[in-house]
Amino acid sequence: MPRKPALSADASPWAPPGDRERERAAKREAVLRTAARFFNQKGFHATSLDDVANALNVTKPTIYHYFANKDEILFECTRRGLGAIIEASRKAAAQGGTAAERLRSVLMAYAMVMLDDYGICVARTQDHLLSEPSRKQFRALKREIDALIRQVVAEGAADGSLRIRDVRIATFTAAQALNGLGNWYNPEGPTSPEGAARQVVETLMDGLSAKA
């Protein structure tokens, strides 16, 4: 025989546990996104958690409900940026086609992340801003991205679809050019984020020289 439904308080002012989890996650994300924008605009040192709290209409203790300190917030922001690059690059690298085609996709995916708040935060965060344990993780994630791109570059040197003198230098050149995207891209200008990203990637792939 089916059990009777448990006593329930339909009109409870508390959201059910699943909703509360989602709400908590959404609030945590809002803190990170807002903090990333402040860090990007004012710099990490000049940003106070009061700035972030005020922008979200809460008080600083509310922020501490989600994060231990400003360092953790900065690290989490960069982790989101680096994580997005890793995920998008892996997907792009796993596509078919020549290594040159895959590199184009990887660089495009990378470029799009670098135009996002978290990507800009990655580009502007210098190692020494982070605490020692965060810095280690930050560097490990960066090395993972570097290895992902190098792999495709090396494959392109092998399959002849890329002309590579030095895998390491080619990888750094491409990554650094893309890291700068958020520094000069103007969202109010005539070019879409995707259009700007595509042009930088085409420039890197095809070069500035006209071909004879």
Added chain:
Amino acid sequence: MPRKPALSADASPWAPPGDRERERAAKREAVLRTAARFFNQKGFHATSLDDVANALNVTKPTIYHYFANKDEILFECTRRGLGAIIEASRKAAAQGGTAAERLRSVLMAYAMVMLDDYGICVARTQDHLLSEPSRKQFRALKREIDALIRQVVAEGAADGSLRIRDVRIATFTAAQALNGLGNWYNPEGPTSPEGAARQVVETLMDGLSAKA
């Protein structure tokens, strides 16, 4: 009739005025160069003038004899880097040859500065670190460099030696790739500074793709 030589104190413990001027300038340079290295390694906020003074075997008041504050020192470091780029780029841009050849020279000159302490300092200094008046000058110098490169890029689009979709985007792509040089170049590695600079410039000019 020749005048008798003025009375002179050959053994004066004070250096003659010209020497003193040069000595003062050399000491000022030593403060800047040392500060640039600290800023690059530890970051601007984490560097104290005591660090710089200790490294030079002097006390902080000696530093204040040459500079009003840490902001002035940072700005002067970046001014040396930006000034060196402007000077080298102007010289390279004034050479003969196609715009593509001149762009190659300009980018090479730019790259070499970016491997120097002052160039690295330029790449790592975000606008918000500087005081308002310094920031204005910092931005003006950067605009001057941007205009110099854009000019050669535009000439290359006109004379057909460069293949340019968008002068602004092409210029930023090249500049950002070079700005990053000091972040990854390892002076203890097998590649000379000039070799690394040349490979990045060749990559930018020729592209990563193998040509059909």
